[in-house]
Amino acid sequence: MSGVENERMPRAGITARDMAQIAVFAALIAALGLPGAITVGFSGVPITVQTLGVVLAGAVLGPRKGTAAVAVFIALTIIGLPLLSGGRTGLTALAGPSAGYLVGWIPAVLFIGLLTARIVPKYPVAPALLINALGGIVVIYFFGTVGLLLRTDIGLWPAITSNGVFLPGDLLKVVVATMVAKGVHRAYPGLIRA
Numbered sequence: 001m002s003g004v005e006n007e008r009m010p011r012a013g014i015t016a017r018d019m020a021q022i023a024v025f026a027a028l029i030a031a032l033g034l035p036g037a038i039t040v041g042f043s044g045v046p047i048t049v050q051t052l053g054v055v056l057a058g059a060v061l062g063p064r065k066g067t068a069a070v071a072v073f074i075a076l077t078i079i080g081l082p083l084l085s086g087g088r089t090g091l092t093a094l095a096g097p098s099a100g101y102l103v104g105w106i107p108a109v110l111f112i113g114l115l116t117a118r119i120v121p122k123y124p125v126a127p128a129l130l131i132n133a134l135g136g137i138v139v140i141y142f143f144g145t146v147g148l149l150l151r152t153d154i155g156l157w158p159a160i161t162s163n164g165v166f167l168p169g170d171l172l173k174v175v176v177a178t179m180v181a182k183g184v185h186r187a188y189p190g191l192i193r194a
């Protein structure tokens with residue numbers, strides 16, 4: 001390999017194309033916060049569309065790039081950019097009852113990405129739906145419930161059942177993310193590298 005070729009390929013194995021995809025998905029998650037948030041129930045946790053972007057990041061980009069996209073987005077909110085739905089920053093969210101849900105985005109996207117990498121390039125819909133539901137709902141709800149227990153004075157059962165108001169919308173997000181990811185993997189089969 002010549003010196004010129006070495007300069008084009010970063011040492012960490014992240015290409016300019018990878019960085020562009022990471023940036024696009026971080027921006028997508030931010031854009032999905034523009035419609036705002038609706039707070040329902042007693043937990044004080046808002047309903048947002050941004051978890052759709054988290055599921056899409058794992059399902060389309062895989063574990064490495066998907067996790068990087070979500071981490072970039074969260075880092076931008078922690079340094080003070082009001083990118084979370086409702087114009088919140090990461091520090092505001094981490095200080096409130098929704099802290100666990102935000103923290104859960106990282107393990108959720110990693111979980112989705114790791115399992116999605118096992119089913120591409122075919123990306124069969126039934127396993128993809130299951131993977132996206134487990135990561136986008138179960139993993140995030142687990143961390144969200146723990147966050148509620150740490151940030152509020154509600155008990156375990158109310159913390160668990162408070163997730164019920166989010167379930168119909170989150171199931172819809174999982175279906176949408178799966179269908180979008182299916183189309184993307186059909187059109188661009190090499191997005192997730194082994």
